[in-house]
Amino acid sequence: MSFDAINSEPAIKAVNLSKCYQLYQHPKDRLKQFLWPHRWLGPRLFFRELRALHDIDLTVMPGEVVGIVGQNGSGKSTLLQLVCGTLTPTSGEVRVNGRIAALLELGAGFNPEFSGRENILMSSAIMGLSQAEIAARIDDIIDFSGVRDFIDQPVKTYSSGMYVRLAFSVAINVDPDILVIDEALSVGDGAFARKSFARIMQMRDAGKTILFCSHSLFQVESLCSRTIWINHGRMMMDGESAGVVTAYQAFLDKNSNATNTVPDTITNTNQTVTPESHEHPSGTARLLKVKLQENNANVQHAIIMSGESSVRVSVAFASDPLLPCPNVAMTLQTPDGRTITSAATWEDQFILQRTAEGKGEVSLKLDKIPLLKGDYLINIYLMCERGLHIYDTAVAAATLQIKQSGRLQGYFSIPHRWENTLDG
Template identity: 50%
Template sequence: MKQIELPQEPVSANTDTAVAIDVKHLSKCYQLYNQPHDRLKQFLWGGRRQYFREFWALKDVNFEVAKGEVLGIIGRNGAGKSTLLQLLCGTLTPSSGHVEVGGRITALLELGAGFNPEFTGRENVYLSASILGLSKQEIDERFEEIVEFSGIREFLDQPVKTYSSGMYVRLAFSVATSVDPDILIVDEALSVGDGEFARKSFDRIRSMKEAGKTILFCSHSLYQVEAFCDRALWLDHGQLMHFDEPQKVVQRYSKFLLGDAKTSALISANPQAVSATQGHARLSHVAVSLDGATGRELKGRPGENDLSIRVQFESDPQLPAPTVGVTINYGSLMTVASVLSHSENVPIKRSEFGKGEVIIDFPALPLRKGEFHVTVYLCSEDTVLVYDSAQTVATLHIEDPLPEPGLVKLAHCWHTRAID
């Protein structure tokens, strides 16, 4: 049991074995000084006068996380999410309240924070893993798995200062997730690295969820929070606004961000009023169906089924309409097919509040035997910026009784004749 507590408020050990994280009246206050010498004045006056102003990054937060539960944490930048995660990890001390954490905890807050740039990748694997609590024998046993997952074996004996940012992230993530923690904290770590590695990373975290690990998943991708988490927690200005099922929390948070019609009218009437979602867009709902049957795991046969993908989004109405894209991938090896509204000159329609819906139909889907993953993207009008994505929103299990090679069955015609 790892526990953070204040000297003035002793905390008894958590006897409920079903609870992985117990947070009670947790607060964190920072003292902000206008000028550097105000710190000296504050010290000299010994508290008789106050030369700082208080900033409450977190104030009176209470919640519990059950063992094996996945908790999504959402909120705008500066809402207190990172402060909360650092308090849970023990890298920050609370101003009041306490936290009880049961089991080994690993946090993906700043990948590679324990790396020494002068050391080789091999040396940093042992350094970082030992910081995370593994013995040398345990690191030896997991070393090959760490290297294999990172995919940078040929650079392993080079100093990490020579690594690209992608290589750095690959190795750091591989080490951090090799510890086999009881509790994993993820703070936007899935947004780093290339597409293939991001998919591998998410698959590894998904496998940890299936193994019954407790996961705290902090993300700006509300769709991922809805699809991946058991419950969600919304923070704003350091206060817990809502703690419930992901769909209910995301719905309330979305209304808070976008505002109702009255708020939108006020913004239009007052040019100085700024929307909370200015410059952003997000996926609000994605559904995949095969012959009308909607789900995450769908079964079909080559050329016999119609695939339909329904995408709903919300966006800043002051921005150009976003681009919607869909990829169909064969595992993590290749993209079999993709469509993009931008390249096909499809006009995306929206309401005055920036909401819209797109339906993409693939008649007589010509995929052959195998598992294919559907991913949806919401991008800027020029496709340079990815606003949001829904990774592997559905898996298509295509069964083909004919042992023919290839991934797709292309439309074709046969012509035959007898010749002399």
Template identity: 45%
Template sequence: MSSNAQETASSATQPAITLSGVGKSYRLYERPKDRLLELLPGFGHRGRTHTALAPLDLKIGHGEVIGLIGRNGAGKSTLLQLICGTLTPSSGQLKVDGRIAALLELGSGFNPEFTGRENVFLNGAILGLSKTQVAARFDEIHAFSEIGEAIDQPVKTYSSGMFVRLAFAVAVCVEPDILVIDEALSVGDGAFARKSFDRIMALKAQGKTILFCSHSLYQVEAICNRALWLNQGQVMAEGAPAQVIEQYERFLYAEEHGHSHAQAPTSTPTLTGAQQPPRFTRVAITLDEQPATLSQVPEGQTGHSELCIQAYWQGPADWPAPSFAMTLMGSDGRMIASAGTHIDRISPQHDAASGEGQIEIRLPALSLLKGEYWVEVYLMCENGIMFYDQQIPAAHFTMSSPERMLEQGLVHLPRRWSALDPALPDMTVE
């Protein structure tokens, strides 16, 4: 094997990112002068050590999409900044194989006194590109950012939306080997958010390595092939996204037990921008033809009631039809069941000219046992990943089962009892 072939094979097997005992800690002081006194002999320790990230070992292969989850202050951003090189580890060794483009804090890496154009070239140089290489990509970056003539204005005059547009455009248009995203896509109108998400999915399809930090657990499960849960700087779980997310949700429920499910927001905040993503215009939910709302709570009978959800929406005329999804939740916050048009491969009724759409779903003969239940509804992109709108909760109802008061659990399962004596009759319980 030639030396070039050996180098190629070695590169193919080498992880994109390798962390060996990498951790980060800080010294915290009650007073600024304590920092100086601690350096002088005879004064002893004046501060305390705060561990932002406990030493960890981690290997991320080329083409992997890793989701980082955890509450604020868990150490997610610290880990990403260590990988990107904006922080220096307090311990361990870190190796990165490939060019990293990062979306960390909003507008990080931008000089506020420079114009957008100048910052594009500055960021390109930081990423290791020559001036000629950046110039070849500049028109694509400018067009993707959609900031127009503002490209030649100082970025200190930009709105937060313009910041993130330009930062994202630079990050995804420089052909990175590794893309790091730290909750940076929450700013911007619906059309740009969708375009950004499509670009991320395209990079994933190209086999790029992506580190995705998000509080949207649904997106982490849908996009990533591995998840890492951090809490107070410690790795709590690592592995398949569905399994890690389940552990994380159980932890959150245990921490927040007693919080009223009804206090959740009824819809997502309105996004600003000229072109809005699809939004619900009306959601009608009934149980046995009785309205099921938060103010009217109908009661159904186990095994005999029917839940009906009708949803109507309005979106841009030139967008694909969105997918509709619903979840059925117990009063303790546990998800009991879910359904989605993208899961069942159903095409909602959608008028491409007007952007209007509608769908109905019926759940006949509910087998739920006695208790309180909630319905949540969602509008998402046609692939069922990016959220457009939601109502949490959208309806509330109760189930009663006088004939099965002693039966325990969430659902009633039809069964057949058989006597071991063949001469005795069988009994079926519907």
């Protein structure tokens, strides 16, 4: 069979895929259900059913990068586990064409009594690598994980960070055809998280098939050309990422359960960070200070008039000088988490400058802010050169209270003009 013929086959094909769990109130009810003589006394159920997925049809072609969004309990993880074969469907079927690596519950298959090296050998074999392939890659796996000094110690002695880094390294180095990611882009410390993200981006650029499940709508839209929205086990939308993310965010807003477009990890940096602690952050970058200025004075909370006042946000950072210069982004949010607007250096093609030691400072001026009355939060994000990986965050770094003279409703006062059009 030719390469083109192989590539014409779907990487993942799910048809009428459903998963139903039987939930028992007491352990003894399982035995009752097993022993109940159905044929003579008729059916009786000692359990209640929970249908996690309802008749999902899904086709993913080789090289596609597909995002999956949905609230907790919507069935996203169940779908990924069915694709990976760690769960069996109640009905329907799923076919996978190619070697698959899953970043689900990292390290779930590790034996705590085995050493790191022994767990690498075992996990790689389970993922389908031959002994020759394992031998050729084991040093790369160990080096990527950064735990070489402890590789022959039992993993039960590892810290949680070491454990996760080793598991991620195994999964990412088996050269899969299909990569399944479930909220696994923030493993380990900042330097390792960036390295992990870079490897995933490398796999995407190499044409690997990727399923990416995340609550970070910003990363989903940035990474994935196509996105699927699942709600209560049913597929609500399947299409171009921008449209699906917009519809899903509107759904969250309508249900007053808004999800931030960036991860929830919060580092409030209103105060200056001790210079010695982050002067030369190796392999990553850190926010040092975020300042809000009104009329050339530093403030934490600004009270301004709609359409009349301006403020300036100054952001200082430190970065590893060996890495590309980072980017800075700002969002304005309502207290309930709705993002009203945003600005980013990469979108404006603004190039940050920094010293040879990796330090920099940039300011963003917001002129005659057209927001209508209300309270708003200023969030700052320090991101990688692509504007995808988040190094550091300052959520609610400062607040704005907008006042207005009129009675207009909404979030913005947009430019407008009234005209009389009555003839004669």
